Amino acid sequence: MTEVGKARKRKEDARLLTGRTRWTDNLRQPGMLHVAFLRSPMAHARITRVDVTGARELPGVFAAFTGQDVADEQGSLPCAWPVSEDIVIPEHPPMAVSEVRYAGEIVACVVATDRYRAADALEAIEVDYEPLPPVLDLEAALAPDSPKVHEAGNQAFSVKITSGDVEGAFRDAPVVIDRTYVQQRLIGAAMEPRAVLAATDGDSYTLWTSTQIPHVLRVMLAMVTGIPEHQLRVIAPDVGGGFGTKLQVTAEEVLCLLLSRRLGKAVKWTESRSEGNMAVHQGRGQLQHVRLAAEADGRIRGLQVDLLADMGAYLMLVTPGIPMLGATMFNAIYKMDAYEFACKGVFTTKTPTDAYRGAGRPEATFAIERIMDELAAELRLDPIEVRRRNWIKHEEFPYTTIAGLTYDSGNYEAATDRALQLFGYDKLRAEQADRRDRGDPVQLGIGVSTFTEMCGLAPSRMLGEANYGAGGWEHASVRMLPTGKVEVVTGTSPHGQGHVTSWSQIAADALGVPFEDVTVVHGDTAISHKGMDTYGSRSLVVGGVAVLQACEKVREKARRLAAHLLECAPDDLEFAGGAFTVKGTDSRTTIQELALAAFAAHNLPEGAEARLDSDATFDPVNYSFPHGTHLAAVEVDTETGQVRVRSYVAVDDVGTVINPLIVEGQVHGGIAQGIGQALYEEAVYDAEGNLLTATLADYLVPSAADLPDFVTDRTETPATSNPLGAKGVGEAGTIASTPAVVNAIVDALRPHGVRDVPMPCTPERVWRALEGGRA
Numbered sequence: 001m002t003e004v005g006k007a008r009k010r011k012e013d014a015r016l017l018t019g020r021t022r023w024t025d026n027l028r029q030p031g032m033l034h035v036a037f038l039r040s041p042m043a044h045a046r047i048t049r050v051d052v053t054g055a056r057e058l059p060g061v062f063a064a065f066t067g068q069d070v071a072d073e074q075g076s077l078p079c080a081w082p083v084s085e086d087i088v089i090p091e092h093p094p095m096a097v098s099e100v101r102y103a104g105e106i107v108a109c110v111v112a113t114d115r116y117r118a119a120d121a122l123e124a125i126e127v128d129y130e131p132l133p134p135v136l137d138l139e140a141a142l143a144p145d146s147p148k149v150h151e152a153g154n155q156a157f158s159v160k161i162t163s164g165d166v167e168g169a170f171r172d173a174p175v176v177i178d179r180t181y182v183q184q185r186l187i188g189a190a191m192e193p194r195a196v197l198a199a200t201d202g203d204s205y206t207l208w209t210s211t212q213i214p215h216v217l218r219v220m221l222a223m224v225t226g227i228p229e230h231q232l233r234v235i236a237p238d239v240g241g242g243f244g245t246k247l248q249v250t251a252e253e254v255l256c257l258l259l260s261r262r263l264g265k266a267v268k269w270t271e272s273r274s275e276g277n278m279a280v281h282q283g284r285g286q287l288q289h290v291r292l293a294a295e296a297d298g299r300i301r302g303l304q305v306d307l308l309a310d311m312g313a314y315l316m317l318v319t320p321g322i323p324m325l326g327a328t329m330f331n332a333i334y335k336m337d338a339y340e341f342a343c344k345g346v347f348t349t350k351t352p353t354d355a356y357r358g359a360g361r362p363e364a365t366f367a368i369e370r371i372m373d374e375l376a377a378e379l380r381l382d383p384i385e386v387r388r389r390n391w392i393k394h395e396e397f398p399y400t401t402i403a404g405l406t407y408d409s410g411n412y413e414a415a416t417d418r419a420l421q422l423f424g425y426d427k428l429r430a431e432q433a434d435r436r437d438r439g440d441p442v443q444l445g446i447g448v449s450t451f452t453e454m455c456g457l458a459p460s461r462m463l464g465e466a467n468y469g470a471g472g473w474e475h476a477s478v479r480m481l482p483t484g485k486v487e488v489v490t491g492t493s494p495h496g497q498g499h500v501t502s503w504s505q506i507a508a509d510a511l512g513v514p515f516e517d518v519t520v521v522h523g524d525t526a527i528s529h530k531g532m533d534t535y536g537s538r539s540l541v542v543g544g545v546a547v548l549q550a551c552e553k554v555r556e557k558a559r560r561l562a563a564h565l566l567e568c569a570p571d572d573l574e575f576a577g578g579a580f581t582v583k584g585t586d587s588r589t590t591i592q593e594l595a596l597a598a599f600a601a602h603n604l605p606e607g608a609e610a611r612l613d614s615d616a617t618f619d620p621v622n623y624s625f626p627h628g629t630h631l632a633a634v635e636v637d638t639e640t641g642q643v644r645v646r647s648y649v650a651v652d653d654v655g656t657v658i659n660p661l662i663v664e665g666q667v668h669g670g671i672a673q674g675i676g677q678a679l680y681e682e683a684v685y686d687a688e689g690n691l692l693t694a695t696l697a698d699y700l701v702p703s704a705a706d707l708p709d710f711v712t713d714r715t716e717t718p719a720t721s722n723p724l725g726a727k728g729v730g731e732a733g734t735i736a737s738t739p740a741v742v743n744a745i746v747d748a749l750r751p752h753g754v755r756d757v758p759m760p761c762t763p764e765r766v767w768r769a770l771e772g773g774r775a
């Protein structure tokens with residue numbers, strides 16, 4: 001059996017699970033100091049005075065600074081995705097100078113000999129604020145008389161994309177469904193909070209940071225701070241999860257570097273959970289108006305989407321791009337004649353938003369999958385049936401959608417049939433009917449979500465067309481070491497996805513070496529020189545392919561060396577099991593022997609160098625389009641509003657699978673996160689703009705005890721856009737699961753007059769929806 005496809009346990013886990021590892025907070029540097037940040041308690045205010053003198057005088061305090069103190073050198077945090085020509089990118093100083101625009105924004109900092117002294121000294125800083133009105137509601141923010149977040153107004157950008165005759169599709173349509181959905185704000189809850197350590201030897205700088213993007217970060221930090229790029233090394237040590245929240249250039253990273261430069265010392269900062277809840281960029285935050293026009297038989301004519309996307313107070317690295325990642329996804333797996341997508345980015349005085357697992361695609365999938373259920377209900381059709389009547393058929397691939405993307409491959413029929421079978425759909429429908437007949441206070445609901453997503457962020461050309469500031473390629477280099485072991489250096493930056501294991505499997509097959517003989521190095525710009533890092537479920541379909549291609553080049557070099565040593569033509573050799581054999585003879589040499597021969601260099605072919613290594617940069621021709629069908633059965637207590645997810649089936653199609661165990665883990669984690677949005681999680685702000693969910697006691701993240709055993713399976717329709725045939729999986733579960741669960745809740749309550757329950761569907765909200773239905 002080949003390594004690819006094997007359910008290998010992750011090589012990295014023993015270390016990670018037993019704590020024999022390097023989290024940023026565990027790192028020490030000689031003479032290291034600790035930083036604490038004073039954050040604004042107001043959502044919106046003018047800063048009239050900041051006085052850090054009191055803090056400077058405290059024992060153990062080394063220095064204290066205001067935004068004004070570093071105004072000349074702190075630059076502006078970057079936004080690398082200006083999605084439209086009308087975009088407004090406000091100045092975003094890492095430490096506020098004259099105005100604060102969200103509760104949690106940094107206004108001053110203290111550097112001390114330990115983190116406790118630094119934190120205590122914050123209390124001695126005096127700040128005078130002149131309150132300004134908060135801007136919290138997206139629609140009100142766009143009214144002409146709204147208070148302004150920024151001088152230029154509250155609209156960050158506006159985009160409209162139209163395809164087909166939208167007006168015609170809605171004119172005289174037998175069915176028009178019109179709905180509004182709210183995507184609440186979500187807060188990432190990675191196991192490891194953010195942590196930064198910056199050090200300098202006077203000439204050059206090293207920044208250890210819990211990031212998803214060491215390579216992108218280095219470029220951006222060089223631009224923001226003016227530290228020459230070649231004198232800046234960024235290291236992402238072991239990173240305990242990110243889920244999009246560590247795809248960022250943060251104020252804290254910039255400030256730690258600046259402090260290190262100013263003081264000539266190593267400085268470290270590790271956030272507390274409540275600090276993180278306030279200041280880490282948040283996810284989602286959309287108000288969605290969706291209209292769907294259909295024929296009487298359920299076939300879709302057209303779809304109209306009008307979004308307000310909450311940017312928060314500033315545009316972070318890819319903030320405006322997040323809703324745009326959904327721009328071509330609302331039409332999902334369905335055929336239609338017309339499509340319109342309009343989106344306005346809106347500034348509010350809340351924590352900035354940006355990437356959060358799925359980023360733009362869960363929002364789109366939610367809206368279309370919810371409204372498909374409404375269409376089914378309107379026409380009294382089974383929700384699966386209405387989807388069947390609209391989806392792209394297997395034989396129609398490759399298929400160019402109404403939104404202009406070309407889906408390379410897919411088989412929605414197969415995934416759905418398998419999911420229905422595993423779920424026991426008919427039996428559950430029978431139980432549902434029975435509970436309804438009996439007037440059981442606990443009703444059963446069944447929810448479906450047939451999704452696809454655009455991931456594998458690349459290709460550079462398409463990202464360029466979308467105005468994204470960087471490329472989408474990925475790089476790998478592969479070295480055979482003299483003893484026959486293999487070192488893979490990847491430009492991806494795993495923070496929980498198991499690349500060390502997956503890349504080892506790919507390399508082991510390509511080079512015919514044992515899985516155990518491969519090591520994978522990542523996350524250090526001094527070692528892994530080139531990379532575009534990890535997000536957008538891109539690592540396998542871009543970075544994994546780069547590993548494969550680099551290995552293939554090494555193998556071809558080895559072939560030339562083998563031909564030279566065995567005195568034959570390269571084409572006379574066949575490669576199997578890590579050895580080259582002269583066809584039709586037993587004359588052979590192993591790749592390990594060749595590695596040593598290359599090292600010794602006693603007898604190399606003309607022009608060959610004394611090494612068996614190579615590298616590759618891969619830039620695919622298209623995005624990756626995984627898909628799947630998720631089904632949820634929920635029990636809803638109509639007396640208390642309590643929801644219990646009773647069973648959950650996920651059949652995903654991620655093309656060729658490198659490691660089924662990792663894929664299953666990714667799907668499990670993703671589903672849990674999506675259920676979190678459906679049932680539990682929300683960043684709640686009060687009328688003044690204070691975050692009420694600043695701790696994990698208030699911000700409810702589901703635990704294993706809240707979730708059923710997930711039943712997962714796969715169909716396998718290979719991608720045609722990369723030589724592995726693989727599609728991304730890192731976000732699939734999150735994208736699919738939220739609408740499946742909410743559809744199930746509404747399905748349970750539809751006979752009670754309920755058409756929607758806003759997320760998160762807490763017992764109170766379910767109960768209120770029932771009251772509304774009863775009214």
Ligand code: MCN
Nearest residue numbers: 241242243357496502536537538539540658659728729730
């Ligand atoms: N894989 C596979 N076969 C496939 C597809 C993927 O074996 N057909 C494996 C890959 O080899 C890799 C893993 O699954 O080991 C995920 O691959 P991929 O889909 O390429 O996603 P990325 O590695 O690019 O990870 C990014 C993705 C995103 S965008 C978020 S957000 C997310 C996620 O991964 N954040 C995570 N999963 C996470 N998992 C953990 N533990 N922590 C996070 O922060």
